[in-house]
Amino acid sequence: xxxxxxxxxWLRDRIRSIKFGRxxxxxxxxxxxxxxxWLFNQLSKDTSADFPVPVRFKNDVPNRVILNDLPEHLILQxxxxxxxxxxxxxxxxxxxxxxxxxxxxxxPVESGDSRVxxxxxxxxxxxxxxxxxxxxxxxxxxxxxxYFVFDSLIKRKLPVFPDVKITPARQFIFKEPIHMxxxxxxxxxxxxxxxxxxxxxxxxxxxxxxxxxxEKVLQLxxxxxxKVATGKVKIKVDVEQFTEAGFEIPVEKINVPDSVRLxxxxxxxxxxxxVGLSKYKKVLPELFTARVDYKDxxxxxxxxxxxxxVQKPDYIESVRIDPSRVEYLIEKIQ
Numbered sequence: 001x002x003x004x005x006x007x008x009x010w011l012r013d014r015i016r017s018i019k020f021g022r023x024x025x026x027x028x029x030x031x032x033x034x035x036x037x038w039l040f041n042q043l044s045k046d047t048s049a050d051f052p053v054p055v056r057f058k059n060d061v062p063n064r065v066i067l068n069d070l071p072e073h074l075i076l077q078x079x080x081x082x083x084x085x086x087x088x089x090x091x092x093x094x095x096x097x098x099x100x101x102x103x104x105x106x107x108p109v110e111s112g113d114s115r116v117x118x119x120x121x122x123x124x125x126x127x128x129x130x131x132x133x134x135x136x137x138x139x140x141x142x143x144x145x146x147y148f149v150f151d152s153l154i155k156r157k158l159p160v161f162p163d164v165k166i167t168p169a170r171q172f173i174f175k176e177p178i179h180m181x182x183x184x185x186x187x188x189x190x191x192x193x194x195x196x197x198x199x200x201x202x203x204x205x206x207x208x209x210x211x212x213x214x215e216k217v218l219q220l221x222x223x224x225x226x227k228v229a230t231g232k233v234k235i236k237v238d239v240e241q242f243t244e245a246g247f248e249i250p251v252e253k254i255n256v257p258d259s260v261r262l263x264x265x266x267x268x269x270x271x272x273x274x275v276g277l278s279k280y281k282k283v284l285p286e287l288f289t290a291r292v293d294y295k296d297x298x299x300x301x302x303x304x305x306x307x308x309x310v311q312k313p314d315y316i317e318s319v320r321i322d323p324s325r326v327e328y329l330i331e332k333i334q
Contacts, residue, residue: 048079054096065190068149077140119146151190159184161199169211173242173276181234189226213238246272247285255294263329273316
């Protein structure tokens with residue numbers, strides 16, 4: 001570190017000791033002027049250079065889609081005046097080249113293969129020269145070979161899955177399931193992709209402490225090489241205040257052999273739940289079914305078996321059973 005500091009100090013002292021007299025200033029001026037003239041002279045001459053140009057591939061063949069990733073730029077080897085080449089090298093935006101695949105001979109990589117084709121970049125030179133203008137002469141293009149993987153284009157109707165997280169505010173509950181309009185969309189794309197798709201997903205959004213009903217337009221999540229008839233859906237979220245309610249219901253028994261009697265203690269359990277105020281009067285004890293399975297006795301070592309709630313209304317939440325396990329007694333039937 002000390003050595004670097006000594007070198008830095010020595011260079012600083014040497015620079016300060018230089019005397020910029022009149023002769024030095026004149027010399028530097030003519031040196032800069034001659035450099036500029038030399039540069040202009042070089043730029044006026046014909047030369048060669050490589051530079052990237054954005055490219056877009058146009059595929060208007062009906063019922064056919066490109067699967068593989070294509071290059072976003074082509075490297076052009078061109079001849080022209082230095083001014084022109086420098087303009088393309090320094091220009092922040094160059095108009096993309098448009099390659100219409102119907103205008104060029106695509107050849108299959110293997111005989112009889114209708115999916116994978118290739119195109120020699122040399123076939124593009126005439127088109128590229130026309131699009132670039134007469135000021136340049138394109139002598140080469142990289143990559144020298146372009147490959148295209150095609151697949152048949154199909155259409156299918158898929159359901160929309162809302163990727164949303166909704167947390168109702170305290171003392172609120174969902175009044176209805178989330179409603180979407182539309183709930184399904186028509187998509188088109190390569191069969192190899194659509195055959196694996198089960199649904200189309202919306203963008204991810206979260207709504208916290210929701211205390212009133214609302215509607216929201218959501219964008220569908222884009223998928224590569226898949227086109228969707230509509231890019232957005234509307235969701236409707238209904239919430240309302242809830243109350244806590246409960247019933248005592250009997251416990252059913254299943255899989256009990258004819259040779260025994262299964263006695264439960266207690267034989268009834270209490271079901272407690274949250275229900276929206278608009279549906280409070282619709283909830284009846286007969287809408288619930290609690291059950292124990294005699295097969296669980298063989299697995300039990302505690303003297304209690306689990307109670308299952310096998311039937312309940314869809315519009316209730318936070319369901320609890322008390323007790324969740326009941327004692328039992330097995331009596332043999334003579």
